[in-house]
Amino acid sequence: MSRYWSEIVHTLTPYVPGEQPKIEGLVKLNTNECPYGPSQAVLDAMAGQTTEALRLYPDPQAGSLKDAVARHHGLRADQVFVGNGSDEVLAHVFMALLRHEAPLLHPDISYSFYPVYARLYGVTTRELPLDAQFGIQVDDYLAAGPNGGIIFPNPNAPTGRAIPLADIERLLQGNPDSVVVIDEAYVDFGAQTAATLIDRHPQLLVVRTLSKSRALAGLRVGYAIGHPDLIEALTRVKDSFNSYPLDRAAIAGAVAAMDDVAWFDATCARIVATRERMTAALQARGFEVLPSAANFVFARLPGHAGAELAAGLRAQRVLVRQFSKPARIADFLRITVGTEAQTDVLIAALDTLLAR
Amino acid sequence: MSRYWSEIVHTLTPYVPGEQPKIEGLVKLNTNECPYGPSQAVLDAMAGQTTEALRLYPDPQAGSLKDAVARHHGLRADQVFVGNGSDEVLAHVFMALLRHEAPLLHPDISYSFYPVYARLYGVTTRELPLDAQFGIQVDDYLAAGPNGGIIFPNPNAPTGRAIPLADIERLLQGNPDSVVVIDEAYVDFGAQTAATLIDRHPQLLVVRTLSKSRALAGLRVGYAIGHPDLIEALTRVKDSFNSYPLDRAAIAGAVAAMDDVAWFDATCARIVATRERMTAALQARGFEVLPSAANFVFARLPGHAGAELAAGLRAQRVLVRQFSKPARIADFLRITVGTEAQTDVLIAALDTLLAR
Numbered sequence: 165m166s167r168y169w170s171e172i173v174h175t176l177t178p179y180v181p182g183e184q185p186k187i188e189g190l191v192k193l194n195t196n197e198c199p200y201g202p203s204q205a206v207l208d209a210m211a212g213q214t215t216e217a218l219r220l221y222p223d224p225q226a227g228s229l230k231d232a233v234a235r236h237h238g239l240r241a242d243q244v245f246v247g248n249g250s251d252e253v254l255a256h257v258f259m260a261l262l263r264h265e266a267p268l269l270h271p272d273i274s275y276s277f278y279p280v281y282a283r284l285y286g287v288t289t290r291e292l293p294l295d296a297q298f299g300i301q302v303d304d305y306l307a308a309g310p311n312g313g314i315i316f317p318n319p320n321a322p323t324g325r326a327i328p329l330a331d332i333e334r335l336l337q338g339n340p341d342s343v344v345v346i347d348e349a350y351v352d353f354g355a356q357t358a359a360t361l362i363d364r365h366p367q368l369l370v371v372r373t374l375s376k377s378r379a380l381a382g383l384r385v386g387y388a389i390g391h392p393d394l395i396e397a398l399t400r401v402k403d404s405f406n407s408y409p410l411d412r413a414a415i416a417g418a419v420a421a422m423d424d425v426a427w428f429d430a431t432c433a434r435i436v437a438t439r440e441r442m443t444a445a446l447q448a449r450g451f452e453v454l455p456s457a458a459n460f461v462f463a464r465l466p467g468h469a470g471a472e473l474a475a476g477l478r479a480q481r482v483l484v485r486q487f488s489k490p491a492r493i494a495d496f497l498r499i500t501v502g503t504e505a506q507t508d509v510l511i512a513a514l515d516t517l518l519a520r
Numbered sequence: 521m522s523r524y525w526s527e528i529v530h531t532l533t534p535y536v537p538g539e540q541p542k543i544e545g546l547v548k549l550n551t552n553e554c555p556y557g558p559s560q561a562v563l564d565a566m567a568g569q570t571t572e573a574l575r576l577y578p579d580p581q582a583g584s585l586k587d588a589v590a591r592h593h594g595l596r597a598d599q600v601f602v603g604n605g606s607d608e609v610l611a612h613v614f615m616a617l618l619r620h621e622a623p624l625l626h627p628d629i630s631y632s633f634y635p636v637y638a639r640l641y642g643v644t645t646r647e648l649p650l651d652a653q654f655g656i657q658v659d660d661y662l663a664a665g666p667n668g669g670i671i672f673p674n675p676n677a678p679t680g681r682a683i684p685l686a687d688i689e690r691l692l693q694g695n696p697d698s699v700v701v702i703d704e705a706y707v708d709f710g711a712q713t714a715a716t717l718i719d720r721h722p723q724l725l726v727v728r729t730l731s732k733s734r735a736l737a738g739l740r741v742g743y744a745i746g747h748p749d750l751i752e753a754l755t756r757v758k759d760s761f762n763s764y765p766l767d768r769a770a771i772a773g774a775v776a777a778m779d780d781v782a783w784f785d786a787t788c789a790r791i792v793a794t795r796e797r798m799t800a801a802l803q804a805r806g807f808e809v810l811p812s813a814a815n816f817v818f819a820r821l822p823g824h825a826g827a828e829l830a831a832g833l834r835a836q837r838v839l840v841r842q843f844s845k846p847a848r849i850a851d852f853l854r855i856t857v858g859t860e861a862q863t864d865v866l867i868a869a870l871d872t873l874l875a876r
Contacts, residue, residue, distance in 0.1 A: 166749035168699050168723055170619035178759030181580055192576075201572025210769065214566045216557025218738040218773075220548075221731070224537055248604055251762045259640075263526035284615075284760040343524050367524055375577070382574040382768040393522035403534030404640040406607045412738040413566065413769050417574075 172284070179280045182485050191509050193500040194483040196350075196460050198379035200434070200503070202417075203427035206380065209420035213413040222412045224403075229415050232422040233387050237359045243389055245398040246418075248409040250349060250373035250386025251277060253398075256405070257315075257369065257388065259285050260397040261343045264312030269305055273298065273493055275321050275347060288312070298323045298454055298462075298493075302331045306338040314339060317347040319355045322487065322498040324456030326355035336365045343394065345369045350458035352377035352432050353439070359389055366391040376459055377432055378421040385410065385418040435459050439501045445511045449518065460500045462493075465518075470495040473517065480513040528640070535636045538841050547865050549856040550839040552706075552816050554735035556790070556859070558773075559783035562736065565776035569769040580763045581755075582771050588778040589743050593715045599745050601754040602774075604765040606705060606729035606742025607633060609754075612761070613671075613725065613744065615641050616753040617699045620668030625661055629654065629849055631677050631703060644668070654679045654810055654818075654849075658687045662694040670695060673703040675711045678843065678854040680812030682711035692721040699750065701725045706814035708733035708788050709795070715745055722747040732815055733788055734777040741766065741774040791815050795857045801867045805874065816856045818849075821874075826851040829873070836869040 165174070182195035230241040247253035258281040262268050267290040270278050282289045290311070292304045298320075305314055314335070319326035336344055346358045348370055359370050369390035375381035388398060402409065410418075421428075439461065443453045446463050453463040465473060474486040474497060485498040499510065521530070538551035586597040603609035614637040618624050623646040626634050638645045646667075648660045654676075661670055670691070675682035692700055702714045704726055715726050725746035731737035744754060758765065766774075777784075795817065799809045802819050809819040821829060830842040830853060841854040855866065 166753065167697075168617055168750060169753045170616055172619065173616050173753045173756050176756045176760050178756055179763060180759075181577070181763040184577055184579060195577055197577065198575045201575050206574070207570050210570045211567065213738075214563050214570070214769075218562070219554045219557050219735040221537070221540055221551055221553065221737040222740070223540055248765060249762060251764070255761045260526055260529050261524055263528065280760045284757070341523075379575040381577040381764075382569075384578070384764055384767040394524060397522065397525045397529045400529050400532045400534055401640070403536075404532050404636045405611045406605060407535060407537040408605060408607070408737075408740055411740040411767070411770055413570075414767055 176283060177280065179277045183483065185483070189481060191482045191502065191506045193502050193506065193510060194485040195381070196376055196458075196500045197381045198376060198431065198435070198459070199501070199506060200379055200431055202379040203421060203424040205420040205424045205427070206417045209416040210413045213416045218412060222408050222410060222415055224407045226410045226415050229410070229418050229422075232419040233389065236422050237389055239362065239389055242392045243362060243395060245388040245395045245402070246410060247386050247402065249375065249384040250347070250371050252409060253371055253386045253388050254347070255281055255284070256398050256401045257345055257371065258282060258287055260401040261369065261394060262313040262315070262345070263287050264342065266310040266312040266342070268313045268315060269308055269311045270315045271300055271320065273323065273490060275317055278315060294323070299325050300327050302327065302335045305335055311339070311342050313343045313345065315345040315347065317349055318358070319350045319457040321350065321458070322460070322485070322493070322496075323454050323462045324350070324458040324460055325454055326457035329356040329358065329361070332358045333361060336361060336368055340367060343367050343369055345371060347371045349373045349376055353436055353459045354457035362390055366393065369394050374418055374421055378428065379431065380417065380421055383414050383417055385414055435501050438504055438507055442499070442501060442507045442510070445507070449514060460498055462496050462498050464495045464497070468495070470497055473497055476517040477510070477513050480516065482510050482513045532639060533636065535633045539839065541839070545837060547838045547858065547862045549858050549862065549866060550841040551737070552732055552856045553737045554732060554787065554791070554815070555857070555862060556735055556787055558735040559777060559780040561776040561780045561783070562773045565772040566769045569772045574768060578764050578766060578768045578771055582766045585766070585771050585774050585778075588775040589745065592778050593745055595718065595745055598748045599718060599751060601744040601751045601758070602766060603742055603758065605731065605740040606703070606727050608765060609727055609742045609744050610703070611637055611640070612754050612757045613701055613727065614638060614643055616757040617725065617750060618669040618671070618701070619643050620698065622666040622668040622698070624669045624671060625664055625667045626671045627656055627676060629679065629846060631673055634671060650679070655681050656683050658683065658691045661691055667695070667698050669699045669701065671701040671703065673705055674714070675706045675813040677706065677814070678816070678841070678849070678852070679810050679818045680706070680814040680816055681810055682813035685712040685714065685717070688714045689717060692717060692724055696723060699723050699725055701727060703727045705729045705732055709792055709815045710813035718746055722749065725750050730774055730777055734784065735787065736773065736777055739770050739773055741770055791857050794860055794863055798855070798857060798863050798866070801863070805870060816854050818852050818854050820851045820853070824851070826853055829853055832873040833866070833869050836872060838866050838869045
């Protein structure tokens with residue numbers, strides 16, 4: 165609190181990311197990182213940039229990365245915007261495309277950064293509740309009256325539940341007048357991408373991150389794809405904020421990550437297989453596990469408080485994430501899919517806890 | 521132009537950075553990059569991060585880097601804010617500390633990104649003209665009436681002129697009620713830093729970049745130092761925008777850069793020596809060269825149009841920067857101090873041009 169602050173600062177409630185403890189030997193299943201290291205091609209590409217060329221500014225538009233993203237999705241480079249993690253991309257989306265008179269619609273249980281961006285940029289919002297099964301009902305959005313935009317993750321976070329592409333197409337058809345942002349941070353683990361709808365729907369923006377399915381949380385690269393008009397708005401805001409958001413090593417590493425399809429396919433398949441085994445093991449112990457299309461599961465054990473389960477796991481050096489708010493999800497644990505060995509440790513820790 | 525844009529997007533005039541051409545063999549003296557590669561310790565530190573650990577998020581507060589910056593300046597870590605280049609740091613400064621009812625004061629000829637940030641965040645500004653020698657007169661700021669903040673680079677850009685520390689101290693003493701931002705992007709090449717005043721002036725914020733004197737334009741790291749209350753405002757905005765603005769390699773590289781004092785001292789001394797030789801060579805050819813405390817000079821040749829000189833150099837593959845606006849500086853060239861060999865090429869190219 166200080167008289168020097170801009171007024172807005174007093175009103176901010178910053179986003180709190182999952183803990184990044186500096187403790188060796190933790191089984192860290194709390195921030196949805198990939199349990200496997202990135203493609204060797206990424207490390208090689210980054211090493212190729214660790215040279216005296218670092219004295220030079222990077223390409224401000226990161227053209228090589230836009231090209232790689234466009235290749236991956238069968239789009240053109242002018243349909244691609246890149247940024248310093250999808251969190252930065254989302255921040256620019258709120259500023260550039262979602263600040264209108266009518267409220268932005270988003271689910272009541274969703275990525276908790278959305279209301280933070282909204283506060284920062286003065287975006288009015290309206291939360292629409294998930295249904296009884298923690299699902300997003302597209303009809304709720306179509307019936308909500310005028311809106312200044314719609315945003316949700318698919319699959320949703322922290323529930324892991326996905327909605328089918330047909331639902332998103334129906335949402336776009338019924339909502340032609342404001343931007344619809346589908347945040348596909350977790351899409352590669354089993355949901356259907358809306359990227360295929362971009363050429364038909366100029367109001368659709370799809371946001372992606374390289375942090376999860378490309379194992380590059382430590383590199384900070386994300387992107388958005390959509391109609392060139394939407395991309396231009398993002399570029400104008402970005403160029404009024406920071407000319408060079410991506411460093412030379414990050415651009416090169418991200419290009420290699422987009423291009424290594426074999427690593428990507430194999431890694432996603434491994435994680436999906438472990439998720440299914442983990443889900444079965446949790447269910448066998450009485451957990452209710454929401455159907456997940458992500459690299460995490462959202463699960464509760466009837467009769468047990470979420471905070472106590474999380475604390476009991478933590479005491480055994482297994483970190484999971486638990487949200488105290490809203491109350492409706494307080495008994496759920498959000499558990500990242502780890503390696504097979506980490507999953508064994510998790511299950512053994514749960515067995516120890518439940519045997520007490 | 522699109523009906524989907526937020527209203528603000530229609531009003532933005534983005535900053536245009538110096539050209540980054542992809543042409544081999546250019547003598548690139550247009551964006552004030554360091555002509556020498558960074559410290560080997562930086563490259564080694566980055567290589568140490570190019571591992572499977574990239575799958576994990578970085579430290580969101582980049583604690584090791586804050587510690588390194590604090591060590592360098594003899595400050596505490598809670599007096600340090602770090603960001604993805606000083607451009608990002610400055611953007612957060614405009615949002616967090618400079619948005620007030622009274623106008624922000626800055627020089628009419630200065631870093632041209634300031635009015636861009638102001639537009640983005642709705643900050644009212646008032647430009648104060650440089651004096652006849654293109655200098656900043658602190659008295660003009662003290663006499664300007666109420667302000668919502670003051671910002672200028674020292675040395676100023678693109679003039680290269682510095683003001684003495686005593687002037688900044690006088691400005692702080694006479695302006696206790698709003699934030700004073702001294703943008704020290706170029707300070708290491710011969711100006712006096714205001715960092716030493718931080719403990720006595722809670723309204724002082726000093727902004728730095730690693731792009732120039734640490735030869736890391738390609739890595740994107742900058743920082744701000746000041747009273748913990750100012751740092752807290754920046755942190756709140758940052759944590760409402762992007763939890764992890766610095767990637768793992770950038771944090772490690774920047775720490776190594778701050779710690780390698782021997783490389784830093786030697787490199788700055790080399791550049792200053794070349795600047796003095798280049799200044800003398802330009803003066804010998806009739807150029808008026810403003811006294812520079814930066815890694816560039818700002819110079820004009822009476823009777824010659826700036827745009828024509830720049831084009832004539834470009835035709836000989838020597839790139840310098842020339843600003844068409846404001847008209848008062850249109851005949852100046854901003855020439856980065858390169859290597860000794862690049863300086864020889866520049867001078868030879870000028871001789872060829874002037875012999876025509």
